[in-house]
Structure formats: structure tokens, C-alpha cells
Amino acid sequence: MNKEAIFLIWSPDHSLWARWAKPVLFAHLDALLPEITVTEFVGDVSWCPPPQERVALVIDLPGAEGVQVGVALATRGYRPVPLYNALPLPFGEPPLDPLTGRPVAAVNVMPILGALKKGAEQLAGAQIPFDAPPAFLLDGNRRSEGRVMEPDEFDNRSICFTTDFPSANFLAGHGIQRALLVQKGGLEPQPDLAHALRRWQDGGIALERMRVDLPGKPEPFEVARPSWYGAMFQRALAAVGLRRASEGGFGAWMPESPSGG
Amino acid sequence: MIATLEGPTKGFASANACVSPHGLRSESALDTKTIAAIRRRAALEGCKWDIQVGDVTTLAPFPIVMKRSVWERLAVLAEQLAAEAAAAEEEISHRPELLDELGFPQALRRVLAGTASQTPSAGRVVRFDFHPTIDGWRISEANSDVPGGFSEASHFSGMIADHFPFMQPPGNPSQVWSDLLATEAGPGGVVALLSAPGYMEDHQVIVFLAARLRERGCRAHLAKPEQILWRDGVAYLHTAWHRGPLNSIVRFYQAEWLSRLPEQTGWKHFFRGGRTRVANPPPAVISESKRFPLVWEKLSTQLATWRALLPETRDPRDAPWSSDDGWLLKTALCNTGDTVSIRELMQPVDWLKTRFQVLLSPENWVAQRRFNSVALTTPFGRRHVCVGIYTVNGRAAGAYVRLSEKPVIDFAAVDVALLLEDNE
Numbered sequence: 001m002n003k004e005a006i007f008l009i010w011s012p013d014h015s016l017w018a019r020w021a022k023p024v025l026f027a028h029l030d031a032l033l034p035e036i037t038v039t040e041f042v043g044d045v046s047w048c049p050p051p052q053e054r055v056a057l058v059i060d061l062p063g064a065e066g067v068q069v070g071v072a073l074a075t076r077g078y079r080p081v082p083l084y085n086a087l088p089l090p091f092g093e094p095p096l097d098p099l100t101g102r103p104v105a106a107v108n109v110m111p112i113l114g115a116l117k118k119g120a121e122q123l124a125g126a127q128i129p130f131d132a133p134p135a136f137l138l139d140g141n142r143r144s145e146g147r148v149m150e151p152d153e154f155d156n157r158s159i160c161f162t163t164d165f166p167s168a169n170f171l172a173g174h175g176i177q178r179a180l181l182v183q184k185g186g187l188e189p190q191p192d193l194a195h196a197l198r199r200w201q202d203g204g205i206a207l208e209r210m211r212v213d214l215p216g217k218p219e220p221f222e223v224a225r226p227s228w229y230g231a232m233f234q235r236a237l238a239a240v241g242l243r244r245a246s247e248g249g250f251g252a253w254m255p256e257s258p259s260g261g
Numbered sequence: 262m263i264a265t266l267e268g269p270t271k272g273f274a275s276a277n278a279c280v281s282p283h284g285l286r287s288e289s290a291l292d293t294k295t296i297a298a299i300r301r302r303a304a305l306e307g308c309k310w311d312i313q314v315g316d317v318t319t320l321a322p323f324p325i326v327m328k329r330s331v332w333e334r335l336a337v338l339a340e341q342l343a344a345e346a347a348a349a350e351e352e353i354s355h356r357p358e359l360l361d362e363l364g365f366p367q368a369l370r371r372v373l374a375g376t377a378s379q380t381p382s383a384g385r386v387v388r389f390d391f392h393p394t395i396d397g398w399r400i401s402e403a404n405s406d407v408p409g410g411f412s413e414a415s416h417f418s419g420m421i422a423d424h425f426p427f428m429q430p431p432g433n434p435s436q437v438w439s440d441l442l443a444t445e446a447g448p449g450g451v452v453a454l455l456s457a458p459g460y461m462e463d464h465q466v467i468v469f470l471a472a473r474l475r476e477r478g479c480r481a482h483l484a485k486p487e488q489i490l491w492r493d494g495v496a497y498l499h500t501a502w503h504r505g506p507l508n509s510i511v512r513f514y515q516a517e518w519l520s521r522l523p524e525q526t527g528w529k530h531f532f533r534g535g536r537t538r539v540a541n542p543p544p545a546v547i548s549e550s551k552r553f554p555l556v557w558e559k560l561s562t563q564l565a566t567w568r569a570l571l572p573e574t575r576d577p578r579d580a581p582w583s584s585d586d587g588w589l590l591k592t593a594l595c596n597t598g599d600t601v602s603i604r605e606l607m608q609p610v611d612w613l614k615t616r617f618q619v620l621l622s623p624e625n626w627v628a629q630r631r632f633n634s635v636a637l638t639t640p641f642g643r644r645h646v647c648v649g650i651y652t653v654n655g656r657a658a659g660a661y662v663r664l665s666e667k668p669v670i671d672f673a674a675v676d677v678a679l680l681l682e683d684n685e
Contacts, residue, residue, distance in 0.1 A: 003305055013297045019313045023304035024461060085461045090483045090502050091471045097501035104501040152501045155458035155485055163315040163672070170316050 003029035006120040010082055016174065017081045017134040020166060025084045025113055045069060047210065047218075049180065051077035051133050056171055056179040056205075060193060061212070062140040063108070067115035069182070069212075070137045071122050078135040079128050080119075083165075084112055085158035086142060093154075105154040107144050131174060136165065140183065143190065159192035168203020180218050181209040191226060198223040283393035284331030285646060287639040288324050288680075291424055296322035299420045307416035308469035311462050314673055320413075321677035323640050324421050324428070325662055327648075329681045332431050335398065335650055336657035339389045341566040343652040346387065346403060349553075349562045350544035354379075359559060363550040364593025364625045369520035372532045373543065380494075380535030382542035383509040384441040386434070388649040388661060390670070391570075394632040400570045401632075401647070401670075402595070406541060406549035407513050409466045410649060410661030411435035413676040416469070418659075421678035428680035432659030434651040439473035441653055442511060445538055450508035451480045453498050457514055458485055467513050486514055491527035496537035509538040516546035517594050551627045552576075552593045573630040577619050580628035588628045590619055601669050603631065634668040645670070648679065 001009075003026050011021035043065075049055045057078060059066045070080030088109045089095055097104050142158045149155065171179075179200055181189055187209050189197055201207055201223050208218040290296070300320050303309040312319055353359045357374035365373070388408035390401045415435035422430050446452050452474055454467035464483070471481035482503050489510065490497045496507045512519075512531065522528040532543040547553065554574040557564050582588035592600040602615040619626045636643040644664040651658045663674035 004301060007301060007305060011301075013294070019318055022310065023301075023312065024310045024465075027305045027308065027310070087461075087464050087468070087483075090500070091468055091481065092475065093482075093502040100501070102501070150501075152488065152499055152504075154483070154500065154502065157459055158461060159459055165315075167316050 001117070001120060003027065006117055009120040009123050010080070010116065014130055015079050015128070016131045017079050017166070020081050020083070020134075020136070020164070022083050022085055022164070024086065025082070025088060025109065025116060028088050029113060029117065043069060043072060043212075045072040045076060047182075047212065048073055048076055048078070049218075054133055054175045054177065055208075056133055056176050057135040058138065058179060058181045058193070058197070059135055060138045060140050060181065060183045060190065062184065064111035064115035065184070066137040066139060067112055067119050070135050071115075071119040073135045074123055074126050074128055077128070077132055079132040080123075080135045080137055082116065082137045083160060084109065084137070084139055084142075085160060085164070086139065086156045087154075088113060088156065090154045105156045106147070106149055107139070107141055107156050107158070109139065109156070112139060133176060134166075138193065140185075140190075143192070145190075160196060161192070162196045162199050165196050165200075168200045168205050171200070171205060172203070177204070178206045178208060181207065183209070183211055184213045185211070187211060187221070189223065194223050194226045198226060283398065283635065284328035285393060285637055286326050287637060288326055288425065290322040290640045291421075293322075295424065296320075299417070302420060303412070303417045307412040308465040308472070309412050309417060310465045317673050317675065319674075319676050320417060321639075321641070321664060321675050324418075324425060324678040324680045325637070325639075325646060325664075326428060326680050326682050327431070328684050330684050332660075332681050335391055335648065336431070338398070338566055338570065339391075339650040339652050339657050340655060342389050342400070342403065342570070343385075343387055343655045345562065345564045345566055346405065346548040347385075347544075347655070349557075349560055349564060350547040352560055352562050353547050353556065354544045356559075359556045360547075362552060362556050362624075363547065364552045364627075365546070365550065366517055366520050369517055369546070372520065372529045373546070375529075375533045377533040379533055379543050380531060381538045383445045383511065383538035383540035384438070384654055385541055385545065386438050386651060386653050386658075387541075387545075387548075388651050391648040391650060392632065393635045393637070393646060393648075395635055396632065398570065399572060399632045400567075401572075402551060403548050404649070405545045405547075406516050408649075408651070409463075409513065410676075411438065411466065412469045414649075414651070414659050414661035417676065418678035418680075422680055425680055428682050430659065431679060431681050432651075432657065434653065434659035434661070435469065435473055437653045437656075437658040438651075439470060439477060442470075442509065442540060443474055443477035443479050445540075446474075446479050446508040449478055449480065451482070451498070451503070451505065453482050453484045453489060453496070453507050453510050455484055455486050455489070455510065455512045455514045457518065463513050467511070470511060470513075486512070486519060486522060486528060486531070487526050489527070491530040491535065494530060494534055494536035496530070496535065507537050509540065511540050515594070516543075516549070550593050551591050551595055551629070555627070572632050575628050577623045577626045577628045582619075582628045583616065587631055589631050590615060590626055590628055593625050593627060599671050601671065603669060606667055606669060631668075636668075637664075639664065641675075642666075644675075647674070 007026040011018040144157045210218040360370050388404040415433045418430045456463040456467045474481040490499045519528045590602040604612050634645045645668045647663045647670040649661040660679045662677050662679040665674045
């Protein structure tokens, strides 16, 4: 399968949620296909609510795990929607530093690419209803939190924006009144995701959360108002004195809106 | 010197209100299957990765059509604007007292006012945003520092044009821009393209340009500004995937952001003292400032075209914006349109926040008289149109067109192809 065929399976024209699928990783698939190692997933998604309950899932799990859970959820009647925003590698470069042999990218998204490719084969024959509830897939490692960047690394850290998701109105208009955040290693949403979830909460969507690495059931929660919540001016705030982190990235930014002039 | 160039005739600035509207019309939408395939190709081949923003699908399934004669006149105006801006930037860069009025961070003002030689230019691209109004065509701003939209204006528009055989896009700005950059870099030239980590919408611009440069034989590398080392004014790329000197640098990284990097990164060399060519060149940020018009009266450079096309602009302390809805506010470095503030289009709490910010730091804001944009009938309903015309080294090179439900073009605007048709 080429990248268009793979993307079409993950973002089929006949799905209500397909248009939110992020194309960044798919755009790099052809060039990277030979490099990709595919891992097997043995996991349990019995925790998921029946699709008839109309719950939107936000799967914020590290690396390929999110994709693999998404594929498993598809068999239970969910539509997995990849929301990966990271560039895998500097344009047209090999994944390893030729001098040192270490990975050139700060965040290794190659396993995600592999899982998307393998997942396409698994999803190809799936009969997922047009309006199946969505399972939005994020990389829990996207911000590479806690890791010290090397100065010469490819800085492919990424965040999610509120505009990466459908609005609360859109969800409600399609019968979705609840959202379940699924994570590993913690219950609090990452700061970028907190903005999106708070928007949903403000729009009347009830939020629940759970960890897949611990036994337990989903619990309701509320997202506190994040710093700079609702700020429309992410670039302009930088212009009036908001400093970005000295490492060139994620000091203080508002996960709100894109882009260049 | 552009001081001798003529501005637009009053007739052109106003007469178009009578033309059905401004020589623009919308075509009907392509069928669902065709536009879905185009959107996929735009995403997978054209690096258009923000095809969905919230609930908005950002690539319109229909083109906007403009009379060729209108395009030709707008192109001339864009070239005049570019020439006037270049002359004014040159004059202002030698007048530190004027740089102080443009709303720049202090570090940027200092380096722009420095005495070291300016870092050489690898080329200049500007995008002037034209709007059809009841008074004729007007501009809202110039995207002088880091204009984007190349993929939409070139790759996407080209695909739409394939379905309308009797019409053509007004140019291919990514082709013209990358031809120039490749020529400046030289055969096999090593070019670094810079953007801010984490901003996928910026990455897509430089990845698209990098691909075009590689097609032209350049060795194009993505990087962030901190990975450029400056030795004796020469830029070196220091990354795990390439180490060595650069022939040129293309930055999709705003000048004011550069000025906030630690001094030890050598960021000043992007502006002064560098020997490696940089695009856009250092003075570009001057006309990027929305406070640029506030210094016109103090210039010997004549800005006839700017004066004719840009609405009256004042320091917020000198404009009745708080009592008169005929004015809007925006920050001096409003790169995306997201800080454009119009009371009637905002929630009261957001307007209050804006008021507070303006009162707190008026020197970072500008008040501009609003124009009455003429909406166009499209398959989506009535939409406001912004025709962003690129100039590359002063010559018109194509257009990036956006549609908006509101008379403000911001991140939720929809990209649409512009095609030209011959006059009857």
C-alpha cells in the first residue's frame, strides 16, 4: 500500500470524523516505509464503553500504543482518528546520525508510522458505521517532557491545539455528550490537551478519565482553567513579551491557533 | 527610487465598486469525490497539513474567478507597494528614532539600528492582502517578514485549475520563489530552512519549500535558528544530519522571535554582520509592522500607493476607537490576523481584554479605520474575500486567496484557488 491508500483507510470519505485525521505522518510514509519496524500489540480494550453510549474517546498513549488501541477500538465500533502532529525526521534525512548512530529526532515517531501502516491493513476490511463515535489518537510522548534536548537534534516535539478537535457543538450535534480521556502513568491531561478538553467542558461535554495501566473504572473530572486559556493571540503574546523557552520551544504558548502570515 | 512612481488612480481605487463586484465571481463547486481527492493530494503531496481547523474544512471546493484585466491592475499595484516599501525600509533602517515607533522589542530595535553591515539578502517575498470594498480595492496589510500560503497558492490552485480548462491561476509563487532561492544558493547550494519547533503549520511551509529546492538541485535542510552557528559572519548548520557551511538561509521564523533568542545563539547575524544570505532580508520586518504608516509623515520616501490603498492608521492614543466602531485594533506584529479586534465581532469579555491590553501598552498596537468589505456570493453563501498577492523581488508572482464568513481573515478562513478569465 502506498501512503494515499493508507491515509484513505484511516481517513475514509465515508466517515463523519475522517476530516479531522492529521495527514503529517502519512505524508512521510512512502519515503520511510523501508525503515519502519512494526510491533505487535497485545492489549485489552474491554474498558471502552459500548459505542451506543456515544462517548468520544481521547486516547493519549505513548508511541504506537495509541494507534494499536485505536485499531482494537475499531473492532468494537469506534472510528479511530489519528491526531499526530509531529514531523518524523528532517526532510529526506536518515533516522540515525551517521557519526554517532543515535536517532536524530527528539521524539521517535517511527513506531507510530509502523503502527499506522500495519493498522491500515487491519482496518481495510472493517465495517465501521459512518457516525461511529470517534477515538482521537494522540502521542503521549509528543512534548518529550522531562527529556533534555541535544542541541543538534531534530526538534520534532509537537502539541495538540483546540482546533485539532471538533467543537463541543459538533459533538453534541451528533449525539455525543461525554468524552473519556485514556492515559497511562497519570490522570491529569497534558497542558496542551487541557485546553481542548476545557473547551469541550465549557460546551457542555461531560468529561471522564481513566488509566489503562491501573485497574479501575472511568471517573468524572473537571479541567481547571489552564493558563492563557482562550487566548487567541499566541503569536502576538510572544510579541508583547511572552518568552518562549530558551531551548526554542515550549516555554509559554497557547495551544489555540496556527500559523504564519 | 519609487518616490517618482505613481500611485493608483482614484478611478481604480473607487470605480470597481460599480463593476460586478470588482471583477470577481465564484465558480460552482467540484463534486465531492473530486474535491476529496484534491484535498488528499494537497495533504500528502503539497504539505497542506491543516486541512481541518476546528469544524472548518480549509480547502474550498470551488475557485474564485477574477477578470484578467483586474488581476493585471492589482499586480501593478502590488509591485508599486513592494517598491515603495523597499525604499521606505531602506530609509527607516538609517533612522533609529523611527524604528522606535514601530512596536518592536528593544533587542530588535537595537540590532536594526546598528552600524554593522546588513546581512545580505537571498531574495525577498512579500504578500499584500487586497480586499474588495465599497470604495474599491484596499489592502489590510503587507505580510513582509514571513509570508506563507505557498502550497495553497501553487499546488492546490494548480489542481483546481486542472478542472477549469479555460482559466488559469495568476502565477505559481512557490515556483518563482524557489527558482530565485535556488539561483541565489548556487548549483548544489546548501540551504537551511528555519521554523519554530512545535508549529506544525509553519513546518508545512518550509517542508514544501524544501521539496521545491531539492527539485532544483539544492541540499535543503530543516532546522531551528539555534542550530545555526555563526563564524566570522558565515552561517554553519550544526545538526545531527548535516554539519557544514550554508549558502543561504530561508527563515519562516519571525524577526521578533529571533530577537528573543539568547544572545549566544548569534541571532543578530540574521540582521547585521552576517555574510551568508538570508531570506527575507533584515529590513523586511519594518513594513511588517502594522505601525509602519505612523512614520510615513517623517519620511522623504513617497508612499503614494500605500496611502491610497491602506486605510487610515493611527496610534491608538490618537484614535477614537473606544467610542467609534468605525475603527479596529491590531497589534503591531499581527502576523496571522488573530489580534484584529472589532468590537461588534467579539464577545464583550474579549473586547474588554483587548481594551486593557491597548491601554497597558498602546505602543504595541495600532488603530485602523475599518473598510466595508464587499462579500461575494459563493456556494458556501456570502463570503468576504482576501486576495493576497505575492511579489518576489518586486515582481507579482501569484496569489493566495482566503474566504471568511466575517469581514476578518483569521486562522479559520478557508483557502480558495484564484483563477483568471479573459475579459468579455
